[in-house]
Amino acid sequence: MPCLSVRLLGPLAITRNGVPTALPASRKLRALLAYLVLAPHPVGRSRLCELLWDVPNDPRGELRWCLSKLRSALDTPDRRRVRTQDDTVALDLGACLVDALEVSRAGFEGIATLGVERLQALAKLFAGEFLDGLELARSPLFNSWLTAQRRRFGAWHVAVLERLVETLPADCDEAVAHLDRWLELSPFEEPAHRALLASLARRGAVGAAEQHLAAAEQLFGSEDLDFAPLRAAWHAIRERRPAALSMVSQPVAGPTVAETTKPSHASLAVMPFAGETRGGPADGFTHDIITRLAKLRDFFVIARGSVFALAEEAIAPEEAGRRLNVDYVATGAVRNPTGRLIVSVELVEVRTARIVWAETFERRPDDIFAVLDDIGDSIVSSISAEIETVERNRALLKAPNSLNAWEAYHRGLWHMYRFTQAENETARHFFARALQLDPTFARAYAGLSFTHWQNAFQRWGDRDRESALAFESAGQSLLVDDHNPAAHWAMGRALWLRGEQDGSLSELEQAVKLSPNFALGHYALSFVHSQSGDPQAAIGSSDHSRHLSPFDPLLFGMLGARAMAHVRLGQFEEAAGWALKAAARPNAHAIILAIAAHCLALAGRLDEARAFAAGIRKTLPDYRADDFIATFRFEPDAEALFRQGARRIGLG
Structure with a gap:
């Protein structure tokens, strides 16, 4: 066993040789440790200050104090685990057991591929939810990161338990214990209830099964959920149908052709915001x-007339959602006390009555319409992102062969945002599956185009062939739905690959014209302008895309595009700062690291630049400036600048 262990799944704890290591009571220190543990690259000090401190008197001084306490807890005379270089911080976790990292590795390998012993070891690591009991006041960036991590590890926990229930002997005590825990974490998941009923039936505990069925029916009824499938499953189990007994993770009866091809997009009702009049x-x-x-x-949005009519009855959001038969309900209030405008909003998942997102916006109403427009941007983008996250995580937990088109599409998104060649291919498979089930799914065509675009951009396949496939898929998306902003976004990116800049900008401008809140459209405009268009426009589009989607999976690209625009304006120090922020993102790939290396070199920060170059060459030993230049479509002046930076650090 490693001499040093860090527990993040449950209350944070550090042990050395089995002996607990005391930490100061500071919640910020614990938050800093957890964030650095999961960070795949060194993190800039400015990023850490922004993440954890709400503009204190001396954020860097507080960061230095936290780092000194971490050194006391983690470092030994023969090994410095807290590493600082220039303006970045990283942890050396070699020969150290970190429960969250073990689970992450297993999750990315695929829970369904793991053997029983590995699954059992993983199940033992979950001593509670991620960073149990740790939230920070006035640290919205950290709390958003924390929420995302809890969802991610919670989903993996459920997946581990489900897989253990499937693979262990049905009647053994361990399988029963895992089944109980699965039901505790997911009380409304039908597969968990089916598994328990089947287990009780195998052991002859029919009475206990009947009691559980009655309790489950009451539970489902309290949420107005359809209980008929579970009742049908129990009847099949009692009749000892072999198929029913073995199908723990599958519905009792397979979907009909009509059900398979029918799109089942998520649906949303926005109830009238409360106001003074x-x-x-x-x-x-x-x-x-x-x-x-x-x-x-x-997703499907209920029309204004229906929600306003229902609002007159003054019913709760969850009840309104059930009556409208939607998956999500958004509610809010607008208040205008003297000198301020306050807008609060909540997004509720109807099935579980769980608040999946809530926020309060407070502004000075110098121009009330401009302020409401700005707040509206944030609300729309946040609702879209939160629903996508929930749907993606739900699809991730389902057996691949049981996914409908909507779920297969979101499963594809999850893999797509991992930004590795293997994950990109898996994403392509799920997008293709979604289109098999629903050939009219415009966004699935756009997702398919994105995977081919990545293959071309990252040189994971023949660039000409993948560019042609990206263009073809984008064209299919437009044929299906010419008013879908994602279709024009996919076409704009495909045209950029083909060197057709004017056509690319035209399609991307159409995407944001159709939907001004489409963050990826604004980002793609920034990306194209940053290389050979208007660098000032690139900066504006980058800032707007990040305003619309501050936690976007493509945030590294938004930041990287801004960095390249600053290079073209001769603002090398600014370029280096934005490039470092891009490289610090957890899913930043080698091209983003290359942007950081070139920008830092141009800013004269050669040691930092060489460190990034060395990191790139660990995976791409022959990487040179020619590879970097060929990836993009720079104007001659910009190409000359980047080649100059490459020569300074040995990439020329």
């Missing part, structure tokens, strides 16, 4: 939010 600014704001969400075409 009916018909006032709050109602207009609600109408604006509904219109913007509908333009995204991400």
Whole structure:
């Protein structure tokens, strides 16, 4: 066993040779440790200060204090685990057991591929939820990161338990214990209830099974959920149908052809925001939010008339959601006390009555319409991102052969955002599966185009062939739905690959015209302008895309595009700062690291630049400036600048 262990799944703890190591009571210190443990690259000090401190008197001084305490807890005379170089911080976790990293590695390998012993070891690592009991006041960036990690590790925990229940002997005590824990974590998951009923039936405990069925029916009824499939499953089990007994993770009866091809997109109702008077600014704001969400075409949005009519009955959001038969309900309030405008909003998942996102926006109403427009941007983008995250995580937990088109599409998104060649190929498979089930799914065509674009951009395949496939898939997306911003976004990127800049910009501008809240459209505009268009426009589009989607999986690209625009403006120190932020993102790939290396070199920060170059060459030993230049479409002046930076650090 490693002499040093770090537990993040449960209350944070450090042990050395089995002996607990005391940490100061500071919650910020614990948050810093957890963030650095999961960071795949060294993290800039400015990023850590922004993440954890709400503009204190001396954020860097507080960071230095936290780092000194971490050194006391982690370092030994023969090994320094807290590493600082220039303006970055990293942890050396070699020969150290970190429960969260073990689970992450297993999750990316694929829980379904693991053997029983590995699954059993993973199950023992879950001593509670990620960083149990640790939240920070006035640290929204950290708390958003924490929420995302808890969802991720919670999903993996459920997947491990489900797989153990499937693979262990059904009647053994361990399988029963894992089944109980699975039900505790996912009380509304039908497969967990089916598994328990089948287990009780095999042991002859029919009475106990009947009691559980009655309790489950009451539970489902309290949430107005359809209990008929579980009742049918129990009847099949009692009749000892072999198929029913073995199908723990599958429905009792397979879907019909009509059900398989029918799109089952997520649905949303935006209830009228509460205001001082009916018909006032709050109602207009609600109408604006509904219109913007509908333009995204991400999911089905209930029309304004239906929600306003239902709101007159003054019923709870969950009940409104059930009556409208939607998956999510957004509610909010607009208040205008003296000198301030306050807008609060909540997004509720109807099935579980769980609040999946909530936020309060407070502004000075110097121009009330401009302020409401800005807040509306944030609300629309956040609702879209949160629903996508929930749907993606749900799809991740389902057996691949049971996914419908909507779920297969979101499973593809999960793999797509990993940004490795193997994950990109898996994403392509799921997008193709979604299109088999629903050939009219425009966003699935756009996702398929994205995977071919990545293959071309990252040189994971023949660039000409993959460019042609990206263009073909984008064309199919436009044929299916010419008003979908994602279709024009995919076509704009495909045209950029083909060197057709004017056509690319035209398609991307159409994407953001169709939906001004489409963050990826603004990012793609920044990407194209940063190389050979208007660098000032690139900076503006980058900032707007990050405003719309501050935690986007492609945030590294938004930051990297801004860095390249600063290079073209001769602002090398600014370019280096933005490039470092891009490289610090957890899913940043080698091309983003290359942007950082070149920008740092141009800024004269050669030691940092050489460190990034060395990191790139660990995976790409022959990487040179020619590879970097060939990846993009720079104007001659910009190409000359980047080649100059490459020569300074031995990449020329």
